[in-house]
Amino acid sequence: MEKVLLKNIDNPNSADINEYKRVGGYRSLPKAFEDKPQEITEMVKKSGLRGRGGAGFPVAMKWLFACADTKFPKYLLCNADEGEPGTFKDRPILEKNPHLLIEGMVISGYAIGAQYGYIYLRGEYPGAYHILNRAIAQAYENNLLGDNILGKGIKFHLVVHRGAGAYICGEETALIESLEGNKGQPRMRPPFPVNVGVFAKPTVVNNVETLSNIPLIIEIGGEEYSKIGSPDCPGLKLYCVSGYVEKPGVYELPMGTILRDIIYKHCGGIKDGKNLKAVIPGGITTPVLPPDKIDCPMDFVNMPKHGSMLGSGAVIVMDETVCLVRVCHRTLKFLEHESCGKCTPCREGTGWLRSILERIENGAGVEGDIELLLSVSGNMLGKTFCPLGDGAASVVQNYIKHFRNEFEEHIKNGECKYE
Amino acid sequence: MLSEAAIKELNEIRQKYPDASAALLPALYIAQREFGYLGADAYEAVSNALGVPKAIARGVGTFYAMYKHKPMGRHVVQLCTNVSCMILGAEKLSDFLKNKYGLEPGGTTPDKRFSLVIMECIGACGTAPAMLLNDDFYENLTEKYIEEILEKYK
Numbered sequence: 316m317e318k319v320l321l322k323n324i325d326n327p328n329s330a331d332i333n334e335y336k337r338v339g340g341y342r343s344l345p346k347a348f349e350d351k352p353q354e355i356t357e358m359v360k361k362s363g364l365r366g367r368g369g370a371g372f373p374v375a376m377k378w379l380f381a382c383a384d385t386k387f388p389k390y391l392l393c394n395a396d397e398g399e400p401g402t403f404k405d406r407p408i409l410e411k412n413p414h415l416l417i418e419g420m421v422i423s424g425y426a427i428g429a430q431y432g433y434i435y436l437r438g439e440y441p442g443a444y445h446i447l448n449r450a451i452a453q454a455y456e457n458n459l460l461g462d463n464i465l466g467k468g469i470k471f472h473l474v475v476h477r478g479a480g481a482y483i484c485g486e487e488t489a490l491i492e493s494l495e496g497n498k499g500q501p502r503m504r505p506p507f508p509v510n511v512g513v514f515a516k517p518t519v520v521n522n523v524e525t526l527s528n529i530p531l532i533i534e535i536g537g538e539e540y541s542k543i544g545s546p547d548c549p550g551l552k553l554y555c556v557s558g559y560v561e562k563p564g565v566y567e568l569p570m571g572t573i574l575r576d577i578i579y580k581h582c583g584g585i586k587d588g589k590n591l592k593a594v595i596p597g598g599i600t601t602p603v604l605p606p607d608k609i610d611c612p613m614d615f616v617n618m619p620k621h622g623s624m625l626g627s628g629a630v631i632v633m634d635e636t637v638c639l640v641r642v643c644h645r646t647l648k649f650l651e652h653e654s655c656g657k658c659t660p661c662r663e664g665t666g667w668l669r670s671i672l673e674r675i676e677n678g679a680g681v682e683g684d685i686e687l688l689l690s691v692s693g694n695m696l697g698k699t700f701c702p703l704g705d706g707a708a709s710v711v712q713n714y715i716k717h718f719r720n721e722f723e724e725h726i727k728n729g730e731c732k733y734e
Numbered sequence: 735m736l737s738e739a740a741i742k743e744l745n746e747i748r749q750k751y752p753d754a755s756a757a758l759l760p761a762l763y764i765a766q767r768e769f770g771y772l773g774a775d776a777y778e779a780v781s782n783a784l785g786v787p788k789a790i791a792r793g794v795g796t797f798y799a800m801y802k803h804k805p806m807g808r809h810v811v812q813l814c815t816n817v818s819c820m821i822l823g824a825e826k827l828s829d830f831l832k833n834k835y836g837l838e839p840g841g842t843t844p845d846k847r848f849s850l851v852i853m854e855c856i857g858a859c860g861t862a863p864a865m866l867l868n869d870d871f872y873e874n875l876t877e878k879y880i881e882e883i884l885e886k887y888k
Contacts, residue, residue: 400817403858403860437857438798439856440857442870478798479763479801480799496758496794498793557818563860564860642820652799652854655797
């Protein structure tokens with residue numbers, strides 16, 4: 316199938332508005348304006364599109380909740396805080412195809428009645444910041460943003476807001492707090508952002524990839540779109556693959572592509588012909604899978620049935636040379652650093668888990684440490700304010716579940732045998 | 735004190751939000767650029783410019799990893815060591831920077847040419863190991879390649 320999200324990105328001028336128009340861009344926007352906003356939402360509902368940020372929430376449902384709220388103005392926020400380690404799927408859209416995102420946002424804003432949009436961009440993408448600002452300026456010049464878009468009396472303004480290095484801001488309520496100029500700590504729900512979001516107004520937060528699917532849905536219609544990929548979770552998906560594969564990178568494939576095929580068919584298999592040891596399928600906080608568990612369709616519905624999650628579609632492939640205790644420790648070190656400190660189980664738990672893992676990896680583990688890890692993580696699960704703490708606990712439990720012998724070896728031998 | 739140009743820039747940014755405090759993150763970036771890092775003077779300037787209490791500005795500034803709280807070298811090496819980069823050798827590169835340039839994580843070379851910041855994922859996992867040097871991405875790093883890159887930054 317012809318690429319949609321990654322269309323034309325090998326062209327060095329792909330981020331330019333004229334280049335985007337040349338390959339068919341900005342044709343969905345006038346088409347969308349011919350319909351009523353409710354009809355657009357209906358089309359998105361038929362498409363079956365789910366949010367691509369990690370949670371997989373049905374997009375049209377979020378939109379309908381925001382539409383039903385009578386407070387104005389409404390806001391559309393694009394979550395471009397792509398921070399889940401292993402994830403680099405939004406970066407090519409932001410850097411190479413920014414007008415696709417802008418077109419998607421203007422249409423989405425029209426559908427939900429939002430006249431103001433912000434792109435919350437992670438601070439670690441300085442290049443994308445300049446590219447997006449240039450693209451937005453071009454869109455204003457071409458009357459594709461502003462008070463009277465295409466002379467149709469439709470208003471939508473768009474601003475890029477730079478984050479400053481905080482993983483937790485990928486969580487939508489923390490993102491909203493951060494956009495308001497606060498520490499990025501998640502908010503209690505309810506009220507949900509669709510009712511009381513940024514600046515206390517109804518707010519829809521959608522991921523970059525989600526919004527970039529909207530122009531295609533307008534172009535081919537919801538029903539056609541729903542025929543792409545998995546029947547119960549349709550559409551296009553960007554899978555970003557890193558680690559020990561021959562051809563790492565971002566792959567645009569139908570949702571529900573089998574994980575084994577992504578690794579062996581699309582990415583050319585394991586690097587240097589080594590043996591596969593483990594795969595993280597959706598970013599480092601999703602449950603790790605052993606080699607015999609990778610015949611699973613990579614979508615939001617099927618991955619939980621196979622013991623993991625689609626997450627952000629960030630596949631990290633590890634061969635036999637990788638020490639998984641070390642990877643588990645590094646993951647917890649990250650989560651300890653990124654815990655916002657708001658709730659005790661996460662703030663304290665991530666630190667203790669990291670500390671126990673550290674001594675195991677350094678050869679100072681003692682008998683009972685594995686049970687201690689399970690006990691600490693068990694006391695975190697389901698008791699933290701947001702998914703960060705749950706993620707930390709489940710990471711530890713899943714490494715132990717599938718690779719307990721590695722932990723035991725470290726403790727028994729008093730060393731890490733890997734380089 | 736912020737420069738006149740910075741105040742003007744900040745006023746323009748301020749117009750993009752319905753609420754002055756929403757301009758705090760951009761304002762802290764501006765102050766960091768002007769002062770080199772966020773110290774007492776920088777927080778005071780931001781607080782005065784936006785009407786946000788100093789304690790709030792400092793609380794927010796210290797929450798986010800990309801705001802610096804001590805003087806940095808002329809060029810900031812931001813090396814990722816998260817999982818995808820780690821399994822492909824990022825920690826060895828960190829050791830290399832230490833041994834070859836005396837550049838410790840969080841430290842600055844005596845000639846103030848480079849500072850090293852260890853980053854969490856920078857979204858370059860498919861081309862790991864990777865780093866940002868100031869605002870530029872460098873990917874598929876090796877020791878030799880790092881030497882060549884650093885040569886370009888005087």
